[in-house]
Amino acid sequence: MANLSATEISWYYNRLNKCCCRLTKPRRAILDILDDTRKHLSAEQIYKETLKISSNAGLSTIYRNLELLVRIGLTWEFDAGDNKARYEIAKRPGESHHHHLICKKCNSIIDYSASVDNEKDFIKKREKNLSNKYNFKIENHSIDFFGLCYKCSKNK
Amino acid sequence: MANLSATEISWYYNRLNKCCCRLTKPRRAILDILDDTRKHLSAEQIYKETLKISSNAGLSTIYRNLELLVRIGLTWEFDAGDNKARYEIAKRPGESHHHHLICKKCNSIIDYSASVDNEKDFIKKREKNLSNKYNFKIENHSIDFFGLCYKCSKNK
DNA sequence: ATTAAAATGAGAATAATTCTCATTAACAAA
DNA sequence: TTTGTTAATGAGAATTATTCTCATTTTAAT
Numbered sequence: 001m002a003n004l005s006a007t008e009i010s011w012y013y014n015r016l017n018k019c020c021c022r023l024t025k026p027r028r029a030i031l032d033i034l035d036d037t038r039k040h041l042s043a044e045q046i047y048k049e050t051l052k053i054s055s056n057a058g059l060s061t062i063y064r065n066l067e068l069l070v071r072i073g074l075t076w077e078f079d080a081g082d083n084k085a086r087y088e089i090a091k092r093p094g095e096s097h098h099h100h101l102i103c104k105k106c107n108s109i110i111d112y113s114a115s116v117d118n119e120k121d122f123i124k125k126r127e128k129n130l131s132n133k134y135n136f137k138i139e140n141h142s143i144d145f146f147g148l149c150y151k152c153s154k155n156k
Numbered sequence: 157m158a159n160l161s162a163t164e165i166s167w168y169y170n171r172l173n174k175c176c177c178r179l180t181k182p183r184r185a186i187l188d189i190l191d192d193t194r195k196h197l198s199a200e201q202i203y204k205e206t207l208k209i210s211s212n213a214g215l216s217t218i219y220r221n222l223e224l225l226v227r228i229g230l231t232w233e234f235d236a237g238d239n240k241a242r243y244e245i246a247k248r249p250g251e252s253h254h255h256h257l258i259c260k261k262c263n264s265i266i267d268y269s270a271s272v273d274n275e276k277d278f279i280k281k282r283e284k285n286l287s288n289k290y291n292f293k294i295e296n297h298s299i300d301f302f303g304l305c306y307k308c309s310k311n312k
Numbered sequence: 313a314t315t316a317a318a319a320t321g322a323g324a325a326t327a328a329t330t331c332t333c334a335t336t337a338a339c340a341a342a
Numbered sequence: 343t344t345t346g347t348t349a350a351t352g353a354g355a356a357t358t359a360t361t362c363t364c365a366t367t368t369t370a371a372t
Contacts, residue, residue, distance in 0.1 A: 022338050024350060043329080058352040063329060065350090079235040083360070084328065101292045110290055122278050127301065134266055135306040136257050143299050145283065150291040178369055180319060199360080214321040219360060221319090239329070240359065 003036045004028070012074070019072055026050070026057035027065050031089070034075060040086040040109050078142055080107050096120070099142070103149035110149070159192045160184070168230070175228055182206070182213035183221050187245070190231060196242040196265050234298055236263055252276070255298070259305035266305070 004012070012031055013023045033049045034041070041049070043062050050057045057065075066087055069075040076090050080102050086109075091097070097120070101110040114120055127138045147153075160168070168187055169179045189205045190197070197205070199218050206213045213221075222243055225231040232246045236258050242265075247253070253276075257266040270276055283294045303309075 020349080022349065024338070026351075044327095056352090058354090060330075060353080061351055067330095077237075081233075083239075083241065085239065101286060101290055101294070103292075104295070110292065112286060112290070119282065126275065130257060130268060130301060134257055134268070136259075136266065136301070137304040137309045138257070138301045139260070139303040141299065141301045143297065145286060145292070145294045145297045147295040148293040153293045176318080178318065180368070182320075200358095212321090214323090216322080216361075217320055223361095 003032050008035070015072065015074060021068065021072075025055055026061045027069070029053055029055040029057060030062065030065055030069065031074070034087060034089040035092075038111070040078075040080065040088050042084050042086055044084075046087065073140075076140075078144070080109055081146070082107050100144045101149070102144055102146050103152055104146055105148055105152040108149050114143070159188050164191070171228065171230060177224065177228075181211055182217045183225070185209055185211040185213060186218065186221055186225065187230070190243060190245040191248075194267070196234075196236065196244050198240050198242055200240075202243065229296075232296075234300070236265055237302070238263055256300045257305070258300055258302050259308055260302055261304055261308040264305050270299070 009023070009028070012028075016023050016027070029050045030046060032053070033046055039045075043059070043066055046066070047057070047059045047062045050062065066075065066077070066085075070077045070087070074090055075087050077085050077087055078100070080086055080100075081104065096113055096115040098111040098113050099119075101112060103109075114123070123141065123143075127141070130136060131138050165179070165184070168184075172179050172183070185206045186202060188209070189202055195201075199215070199222055202222070203213070203215045203218045206218065222231065222233070222241075226233045226243070230246050231243050233241050233243055234256070236242055236256075237260065252269055252271040254267040254269050255275075257268060259265075270279070279297065279299075283297070286292060287294050
């Protein structure tokens with residue numbers, strides 16, 4: 001707990017400030033938690049984590065803030081196929097964007113870096129081409145591969 | 157209504173049969189509806205469509221069957237970011253797999269064919285490489301680009 | 313036609329998310 | 343540092359999407 005450095009905190013402060021939003025205690029707690037984990041937590045799970053830390057944020061506050069953080073691009077939301085939103089921090093310093101391998105059976109998620117095999121270049125080119133063709137302003141993307149993880153493909 | 161040809165019906169019949177499942181009236185209705193539209197319908201919307209056709213399937217039956225059809229690969233499910241599942245027919249004869257451009261503001265969805273710009277080749281290679289690296293049996297994938305459609309980017 | 317298994321419909325139950333509103337905290341400016 | 347304005351919070355009620363239950367009905371192989 002209290003993982004965020006002073007630098008990170010002021011960075012988040014400024015990002016929020018730009019939108020007339022404040023870096024409140026619950027927001028700091030959420031960012032703290034997401035920054036600290038490699039997991040893809042649901043709102044409920046994040047809520048439980050905040051209870052462990054001192055910060056007692058209400059569940060509705062968690063939801064409200066996740067929505068905000070996603071909207072301004074500080075966190076990233078996706079659905080691993082079980083009808084509940086998962087959240088992860090948008091970018092870590094020095095770490096490149098990643099995509100997912102999602103197990104249909106146990107819902108486990110593997111992150112893989114998007115920087116290998118020219119994937120980044122490919123996507124960039126694709127985005128440009130699609131933007132032009134469809135007059136669509138692309139802001140971000142998600143690439144998910146679904147299937148069976150090693151464990152689940154072994155167990156029948 | 158009654159869009160499915162005799163050939164298509166027997167194709168679906170066989171696919172279901174392989175899993176000891178029957179081609180019932182509600183199932184035929186769902187496939188009929190999904191086959192007929194370019195839209196990405198929610199369960200509720202599909203339910204309403206079945207009411208328009210003679211077929212009066214219950215909502216729970218719709219959900220049950222969508223789950224089945226997704227599981228055996230006849231339809232495809234995804235989330236356009238509004239926390240409700242959308243469904244589309246998995247493959248149309250002679251049409252290649254497609255991906256999505258999703259507007260964050262109005263939730264509209266544009267399909268684009270995955271067959272241009274070597275996208276298909278790229279994905280295939282990527283799948284092979286990821287399968288090996290992570291010991292993960294990939295069955296399918298989704299690629300979604302999020303942003304603003306033309307209309308929404310114009311309206312501020 | 314008969315029959316066993318699979319599927320259905322209606323609605324209750326659950327789970328995830330959003331809303332309401334009175335109270336509190338953040339922070340810019342004095 | 344105190345203050346005033348405005349944003350944000352917490353608690354729980356309300357809503358929405360989805361799943362479950364179970365008695366009844368269909369399906370399709372025999």
